[in-house]
Amino acid sequence: MKSMFKLLRRHDKVQDGLKRSRESWFARVTQIVQRSRLDETLLEELEELLISADVGVATTAQIIERVRDKAEAQRLTDTSDAIELLKQEMVSLLSAKGTSIHSGQPPASGGPLVILAMGVNGVGKTTSVAKLAHYFKEQGNRVILAASDTFRAAAIDQLQAWGQRVGVDVIAHNPGGDPAAIAYDALEAARARGANVVLIDTAGRLHTKLNLMEEMKKITRVLSRLDPEAPHETILILDATTGQNGLAQARSFTEAMGCTGVFLAKLDGTARGGIVVAIVQELGLPVLFIGTGEAVEDMAPFDPGEFVEELFSPIS
Amino acid sequence: MFESLSEKLTAVFSRLSGKGRLTEKEVDEGLREVRLALLEADVNFRVARDFVQKVRERAVGSQVLESLSPGQQIVKIVNEELIVILGGESSKLVGSDHSPSVLMLAGLQGSGKTTTAAKLALHLKRDGHKVLLVAADLRRLAAVEQLETLGRQLDVPVYSEASDSSALNVCRRGVQKAKDIGAAWVILDTGGRLHIDDEMMEELEEIKKATSPSELLLVVDSMTGQDAVNSAQSFNERIGLTGLIMSKMDGDARGGAALSITQVTGLPVKFIGTGERAEALEAFHPDRLASRILGMGDILTLVERAQENMDQERAKEMERKIRSATFNLEDFLEQLHQIKRMGPLSQVLEMIPGFSSLSKRMSPEDLDGDHMKSLEAIVYSMTPKERRNPDILNGSRRRRIASGSGTTPQQVNQLLNQFRQMQKMMKQMSSGKMPRGIRSMFG
Ligand SMILES: Nc1nc2c(ncn2[C@@H]2O[C@H](COP(=O)(O)OP(=O)(O)OP(=O)(O)O)[C@@H](O)[C@H]2O)c(=O)[nH]1
Ligand SMILES: [Mg+2]
Secondary structure, three states: OOHHHHHHHHHHHHHHHHHHHHHHOOOHHHHHOOOOOOHHHHHHHHHHHHHOOOOOOHHHHHHHHHHHHHHHHHHHHHHOHHHHHHHHHHHHHHHHHHHHHOOOOOOOOOEEEEEEEEEEOOOHHHHHHHHHHHHHOOOOOEEEEEEEOOOOOOOOHHHHHHOOOOOEEEEEOOOOOHHHHHHHHEEEEHHHHHOEEEEEEHHHHOOOOOHHHHHHHHHHHOOOOOOOOOOOEEEEEEOOOOOHHHHHHHHHHHHHHHOEEEEEEEOOOOOOOOHHHHHHHHHHOEEEEEEEEOOOOOOOEEOHHHHHHHOOOOOO | OOOOHHHHHHHHHHHHHHHOOOOHHHHHHHHHHHHHHHOOOOOHHHHHHHHHHHHHHHHOOOOHHHHOHHHHHEEEEEEEHHHHHHHOOOOOOOOOOOEEEEEEEOOOOOHHHHHHHHHHHHHHHHOOOEEEEEEEEOOOOOOOHHHHHHHHHHHEEEOOOOOOOOEEEEEEHHHHHHHHHHOEEEEEEOOOOOOOOOOOOHHHHHHHHHOOOEEEEEEEEOOOOOHHHHHHHHHHHHHHOEEEEEEOOOOOOOOOHHHHHHHHHHOOOOEEOOOOOOEEEEEOHHHHHHHHHHHOHHHHHHHHHHHHHHHHHHHHHHHHHHHHHOOHHHHHHHHHHHHHHHOOHHHHHHHHOOOOOHHHHHHHHHHHHOHHHHHHHHHOOHHHHHHOOHHHHHHHHHHHHHHOOOOHHHHHHHHHHHHHHHHHHHHHHHHHHHOOOOOOHHO
16 A cells, blocks of 8 residues: 555645645744744644644644643753654554554454445545545455435436446445445345445435434434444545534534544545544544545555655645 | 534623623633634634634723623624624625626535536526526536426526536527526536646636626625635635625534635625525625524515515514513414415524524424424413413413323423513513614613
8 A cells, every 4th residue: 555655745736836835834833943942922823734734723732731741841942843843643553553454354243344435525435435445355355335315416327337337336325315225235236246345335415414414324224234243434524625613524424424534535635634533533433444536556555654745844 | 513603603692691700811711712613614724713812802901801791792792793794784795887797606516506506597687687597507417407407497488508518618609698587697607626736727817807797796605614715815815706695504514714805805705595496585784694593683684585485464463463462362473474485494593583593402393393383382272361371381280281282390490481581572672672682782
């Protein structure tokens, strides 16, 4: 698998623009480093840096507070030490929770691994499902897709086109069909065909629409007739440009579906996706993958070290 | 966990309003909280800083601090400045002098362009125009099919070509087609792209050059964070926008992106998207959004929606009741019933002064389902006399009502408190202190 680090550098055509925007970012970091002393002003500037990456006021304050305490305890006076400390702090926060999903291992109960993708409208669910299908297939798994977005116009066609491109089967009914029934059929088909990963694409829904959230729970209920543990992973797809609302999204989807992790899509733009830091801090959800473009190859397992490095450095 | 911007600001300023005089230091403390609240609402950090600076300049050094109600004065300034940034007046779509007028959409991936294209088509169609939709997103799989399906549903023609065509050609020939069929408006749905992707931005430039749109609107997801300013600015510098459409405003996003972008680019927000249905497109009113942000309700939208959904007679009656503030709990109940038909109650309540905080504390499910039933039950368990004169409801009456309606005394109290609050707000409005919206409420 390509490393996340390389992926972010891969896009030649977006290089220039990305460079520009990250350079101005870097200029600020450099400015900060050049301050001679670790003082309140420095901490304030670091605070602003995190806030402008969408980490959010509360989470930023907590992180900076920890850095302040540690810097005091260790009697650090050097600015670069403080920045190192901040990076470490963020890496350890983002590494807190492990996951076994990257290996595509079957659940303990045996049977196919069932993964459900969910999120608000337009965040990149369908594309990310295609990416995951490609990823698991590359690992030698047999993958089946469930077209459970029966609501949005042409959503089924979209997933079917991806299925063809990636070379995996897609289980679909007609538009307006029952999303839960499709997921059920897909799991049955997976068993019959000896597939070991089932990926369910669901309709985009705002986390505030309780009836739509309720509707999604039905997928779990119906699947449990075949496998009481399914879906084994319920992944929230999050758009990296999302601001503080991402936390509300994560909270609601966790309440409704017991979210098991986050797929951070669209990290190839200038947005830094710092809201995942708040999500990890507040909800303890692991970040599982990142998406960095529109093609199926444009994804990688999330790497906390590289993510934080990216947050603080320009593209070279 | 996180309070909304409006709740935050309301809390900050009711504290400030409670004080007689304010020192500069106190003002700074209050403004610090304003800045944090703005940041939490995803207002860009630079914009938030400038905003607070501006408010401070106006507050300190004027007579504000010596006035009798400095807190209120500052709220007034904040409100005014919000409206200034949001663009003052609401603006309309501009056509060209020769048909067809071209409306071109641009935006990041997933911002909601295709849905918005369909909404605009319906909007223009309802205004009596003949419209053609052009499916120029050839990159995202099945984007063309999506627009075609939406067009069929709305009975609006869609121009499309095979996927090996180019977006430029589709747009060019689409506009020609619009001319041929005598359409007044043609809407170009382009593919989503990153502002830093030179190649794709060039494509937009070419489409613009070839079709000379009179409107070039950027569709922005209202949930966007700090980066909103970067992308909007790049789009604007590169292709020259005429305005913005904020999508997905029906969620609980705090809409800071709208504030940041309008401040930095000077572009007006022309519409907001408030749902997935094609009807869910609303004209943007800066003063209303400002008051929504401040949690002061949006009586005008409410009345408009009432007019759309009820016959004129009842709408007038409703407006009269809301404005005259003479209504009692019986009217209150009847109103809840009427309001319910205007859309999800949770959304409608946001617009009633004094009710936005209530609707935030309750889930939409509560509002639209069980809670509605218990509200009804509470009012039905009152005697007619009690309904008309809630002031007589003492402790024992409240307990009786609670047990009669299968609720708790707390729930009864909550209902009464909200009712009082609403009554108070309405009294203020009707006494002429608040003739239009809420602006003058601070004066
Ligand atoms: N640049 C970039 N674009 C992406 C990425 N992931 C998805 N997209 C694009 O985002 C847009 C929306 O993606 P979809 O996968 O259709 O999103 P969705 O969440 O399934 O959308 P709905 O089903 O309509 O709610 C498409 O144009 C995708 O190509 C990514 O990592 N980077
Ligand atoms: Mg989808």
